[in-house]
Amino acid sequence: MFKPYILENMEFDKDSLYKLGKLSKIKIDESKLQSLSSDLGSIVEFIDRLKSIDTENVDPTSNSLDQSLVMRDDIASDVNSANEILENAPQKELDFFSVPKVIE
Amino acid sequence: MKRNLNFIEAGSLLEAKETTSVDLTKIYLENIKEAEELNCFNTITAEQALNDAEKSDLRRQQGKLKSRFDGIPIGVKDLFCTKNIKTTASSKILSNFIPSYESAVTQNCIDAGLISLGKLNCDEFAMGSTNKTSYYGPVTNPWKSNKSDAKLVPGGSSGGSAAAVAADLCVASLGTDTGGSIRQPASFTGTVGLKPTYGRVSRWGIIAFASSLDQAGPITKTVEDAAALFEIIAGHDSKDSTSSIKEKERFYDNLNNSVKGMKIGIPREFKSNDLPLSTQKAWDDCKKLLQTNGAELIDLSLPHTMDALPTYYIIAPAEASSNLARYDGVKYGIREEGKDLIDMYEKTRSVGFGDEVKRRILIGTYVLSSGYYDAYYIKAQKIRSLIKNDFNKAFKKVDAILTPSTPSTAFEIENEPNDPVQTYLNDIFTVPINLAGIPAISIPFANDENNLPIGLQLITNSFEEQKLLNIAKNVQDTVNYESVPKNWWQT
Numbered sequence: 394m395f396k397p398y399i400l401e402n403m404e405f406d407k408d409s410l411y412k413l414g415k416l417s418k419i420k421i422d423e424s425k426l427q428s429l430s431s432d433l434g435s436i437v438e439f440i441d442r443l444k445s446i447d448t449e450n451v452d453p454t455s456n457s458l459d460q461s462l463v464m465r466d467d468i469a470s471d472v473n474s475a476n477e478i479l480e481n482a483p484q485k486e487l488d489f490f491s492v493p494k495v496i497e
Numbered sequence: 498m499k500r501n502l503n504f505i506e507a508g509s510l511l512e513a514k515e516t517t518s519v520d521l522t523k524i525y526l527e528n529i530k531e532a533e534e535l536n537c538f539n540t541i542t543a544e545q546a547l548n549d550a551e552k553s554d555l556r557r558q559q560g561k562l563k564s565r566f567d568g569i570p571i572g573v574k575d576l577f578c579t580k581n582i583k584t585t586a587s588s589k590i591l592s593n594f595i596p597s598y599e600s601a602v603t604q605n606c607i608d609a610g611l612i613s614l615g616k617l618n619c620d621e622f623a624m625g626s627t628n629k630t631s632y633y634g635p636v637t638n639p640w641k642s643n644k645s646d647a648k649l650v651p652g653g654s655s656g657g658s659a660a661a662v663a664a665d666l667c668v669a670s671l672g673t674d675t676g677g678s679i680r681q682p683a684s685f686t687g688t689v690g691l692k693p694t695y696g697r698v699s700r701w702g703i704i705a706f707a708s709s710l711d712q713a714g715p716i717t718k719t720v721e722d723a724a725a726l727f728e729i730i731a732g733h734d735s736k737d738s739t740s741s742i743k744e745k746e747r748f749y750d751n752l753n754n755s756v757k758g759m760k761i762g763i764p765r766e767f768k769s770n771d772l773p774l775s776t777q778k779a780w781d782d783c784k785k786l787l788q789t790n791g792a793e794l795i796d797l798s799l800p801h802t803m804d805a806l807p808t809y810y811i812i813a814p815a816e817a818s819s820n821l822a823r824y825d826g827v828k829y830g831i832r833e834e835g836k837d838l839i840d841m842y843e844k845t846r847s848v849g850f851g852d853e854v855k856r857r858i859l860i861g862t863y864v865l866s867s868g869y870y871d872a873y874y875i876k877a878q879k880i881r882s883l884i885k886n887d888f889n890k891a892f893k894k895v896d897a898i899l900t901p902s903t904p905s906t907a908f909e910i911e912n913e914p915n916d917p918v919q920t921y922l923n924d925i926f927t928v929p930i931n932l933a934g935i936p937a938i939s940i941p942f943a944n945d946e947n948n949l950p951i952g953l954q955l956i957t958n959s960f961e962e963q964k965l966l967n968i969a970k971n972v973q974d975t976v977n978y979e980s981v982p983k984n985w986w987q988t
Contacts, residue, residue: 398803398918410859417818417862418825418839419855420847429856432917436860439918440807443876446883453878454885456709457934458696458739459959465735477597483832490827493838 398439405433501981504669504722507569511557518550518557518568518612521668525570525614529666531987535637537661539575540583541615546570549612556610566725567610572667574658575616576623577603577713578702586704587631588621590830590849600702601734602671602713609729614667618657621851622821623673623706626681626923627913628656630853638686638907639664639982642947649907649949652682652923658716659686663982669717669726673703675710676809677903677927680939683716684902684952687941687980689969690716691723692927694959695934696741698727699734707816708739710809710931720940720970724748727962743960751963754970757791761968762895766802767926769904775945776901783899783942783953786975787968795895799887804880805929806921811864811877812932817854818861824849856917885933892958897968900926902939902952926954936962938969941978950980 407430414421421429475488484491502510502521510516526543553568578584578596585591599607606613620630627650628636638651639660651660655672659682662670672679674692683690691714698713705711715726725748732745763784772780784794826832826845833848835841850858864873891898904925914920930937936959939952953972957965 398922402916413859413862413866414843416866417858418822418842418846419850419858420843422847425852429859432856433859433863435916435918436810436856437863439921440811440860440864440873440877442807443804443811443880444872446801446804446876446880448876448879448883451879451882453875454881455878456695456739457885457932457959458741460696460741462738463733463735463740463742473597478828480597481594481829483826483830492827493835493841495838 398442401438402431403434403438405430405437501665501718502668503718504566504569504725505719507668508566511568512565518553519547521568522546522550522570522612522614525667529614532664532666534986535639535660535664536634537618537636537657537664537666538572538615539585539587539618539633542582542613546612546614553610553612563608563610564729566729568612569668570612570614571606572615572617572658572661572670573603573613574619574655574670574672576619576673576704577671578704579603579613579616582616584616584704586622587619587633588849588851588854589632590824590845592632592831594829598702601699601736602703602730605730605732611729617661617670620654620656621854622704622817623654623675623678624817624853624857625653626677626920628653629910629913630851632851635910636660637910639986640686640907640949641982641985642949644947647909647911650685650910652685652907654678655716656682659683659688659690662686662688662716662718664986669715669722671713671730672716673711673713674931675706676813676931677924679714679716680902680927680937680952680954681923683939684950685907687950688716688718689720689723689941690714690939691727692930692937693727693731693962694741694936696739697731697960697962699737699740701734701736705820707813708820709816710813720966720973721749721752723938724752724966746963748963748966752970753967754974756787756968756971759792759897759968760795760895761787761792762795762797762891762898764797764799764802764898764900766799767900771904772901773905773945776951779943779951779953780899780901783972786972787899790971790975797891797895797898799891799929801880801884801887802929805884805932806925808877808880808884809928809932810860810921811873812881814857814861815865815874816861818858818865821854821858853917881932884929888933888935896957896964898956900954900956902926902954906945906947906949906951930956935959936965938965940969940973942972942976943978944980
């Protein structure tokens with residue numbers, strides 16, 4: 394097995410995990426809490442390796458393409474009609490996506 | 498008909514009228530049927546393929562070919578949106594999604610007259626290196642060890658795309674590569690996999706994983722095939738704002754396999770005592786081969802190589818957590834009813850996503866959350882600059898870089914490590930290339946002591962795919978790797 398990194402099997406704090414679940418809109422299943430906490434723990438431990446690297450005076454790269462944004466003519470097109478798009482909606486009413494009631 | 502027909506051969510046979518598109522399509526549909534056990538396809542579009550093949554044959558009769566490759570059957574990773582054909586990203590959450598539009602890449606294939614046989618299985622949302630995260634079950638590698646009967650992973654995430662080409666279920670296929678998802682499965686299946694320069698191929702209509710890293714490319718039987726299919730799918734697209742405006746080149750016609758006078762860099766940081774002896778030997782043999790053929794080897798340092806994988810596991814999940822926010826049970830895909838809107842979101846996403854996708858969304862949300870954004874996300878983007886800079890410096894001295902594609906050959910499906918980070922190591926040699934946005938190709942070079950294929954990776958500077966393909970062809974033509982898996986799945 395290829396093992397260039399040594400990890401100590403850190404655990405991810407369980408309260409923070411519930412908070413992340415809320416932010417991500419993913420329910421944290423209690424039966425999977427332990428395994429998720431150890432999985433995320435090792436990933437965080439792994440990415441924490443980077444903290445020791447000196448990045449003083451280094452600019453961030455968000456995208457590797459060395460090209461300024463290309464403009465295109467502002468011409469209306471009729472692809473993707475409302476009807477076509479709504480074909481995939483789990484629930485629709487008239488020309489709208491329909492969701493559970495938001496305002497009482 | 499010859500087994501394992503390649504893209505160029507198929508084109509020649511069609512041109513010589515020794516076969517028809519309908520005949521070829523029927524043969525491949527039959528091959529697919531016999532290989533059900535490999536689980537390569539999520540959707541087989543037999544009827545449409547035969548219809549399209551008939552139209553191609555008619556065009557040939559009338560001398561109205563769309564391209565010289567008109568009528569060749571290929572497979573498409575189930576990550577490309579295909580109009581009126583189910584597109585699932587191998588996820589439960591998109592298990593009923595039928596796009597109303599065609600991705601730019603598959604449209605380019607249609608415009609060249611290629612025939613799609615169906616949608617190929619992959620890791621869920623392209624997240625994985627084993628194809629085991631697919632909601633539709635793992636793909637089985639057509640290769641087996643000569644010492645065991647155990648089923649092996651085909652690699653991932655384009656596992657179905659690679660396995661289908663290796664098992665001869667299509668002439669060639671389309672994959673996508675965010676951290677190695679074309680090259681790693683190509684390496685595990687003895688096929689050729691090309692990840693183009695970021696921006697060469699339009700991302701429009703490809704289900705997004707990590708937008709600053711995703712790039713589509715071909716998985717094929719030969720380097721010539723890769724050049725030909727790459728030429729078909731590449732080119733500027735005004736619908737993708739990161740699409741390069743560079744003119745498309747004639748990659749196939751301009752192939753030239755000379756490496757005389759070229760400088761090939763060998764990066765120190767890729768050397769490891771953990772590397773299997775057979776992989777090390779293949780790498781060494783390839784160095785000697787290139788030297789014999791007139792290239793010069795240059796010792797090289799890419800100091801941030803070992804930082805690339807943790808950097809990737811910040812940037813890719815961060816982008817994924819943002820891209821996958823759209824799956825909320827409102828616009829498309831499945832919905833799980835809840836007591837209110839938030840509850841509906843949470844239930845839909847909990848039921849719809851698999852474990853690996855959830856892990857990455859959670860990590861991505863973590864590194865982007867307030868208080869951690871600078872420490873993780875911005876830090877990773879800065880290290881990305883350092884990684885890119887390493888390559889920039891290297892390409893001032895060398896024409897190309899040679900490394901192994903993967904730290905191991907294919908392993909058993911049942912033998913995947915429990916710790917996700919151990920699985921992530923599969924991509925340790927491929928990930929730096931995506932972060933730098935440069936092109937790379939994996940080509941089969943030899944088989945290991947278990948008779949499993951070993952892939953080697955060649956890397957060039959941005960937009961130097963022609964040089965990349967030329968060097969790859971030199972290696973291919975010299976080494977003459979002709980091994981194919983035994984067709985044990987055909988009873």
